[in-house]
Amino acid sequence: MFAVIEDGNRQHRIQEGDVLSVDYRDGAEVGSSLTFERILIANGGGPSIIGSPMIDGASVEAEVVIGEDKGPKIEVQKIRRRKNSRRHTGHRQKYTRVKITSISVPNLEIGEAAEAPKDEAAE
DSSP states (O other), X not given: OEEEEEETTEEEEEOTTOEEEEEOOTTOOTTOEEEEOOXXXXXXXXXXXXXXXXXXXXXXXXXXXXXXXXXXXXXXEEEETTTTEEEXXXXXXXXXXXXXXXXXXXXXXXXXOOOOOOOGGGO
16 A cells, blocks of 8 residues: 655655655654645555545654654855855755654555465476
């Protein structure tokens, strides 16, 4: 089962148990829960449910794993040649790391996952 959620003008494809970084939430403590209600598409092994633009009544629960996580440092340099003018700045974006605990979508058919065929010659 998977879903595509929208958060912070970004879309994430998630499953239960996934750990992902979302935009920084001020006051989000480790162990607290977050709810994402902007679900675009969901699939449980059968036919997909596609929202127009969102699926009504769908939600995803997540648990905060790391309250404040920092992304990679981005360095910005501006140089005007032959003018002896230089500017050097940097930036590190803050993120909140969450673990997906449950996906609930009304009227979603949960099918069994198809197993990969086993190679009998290898056994």
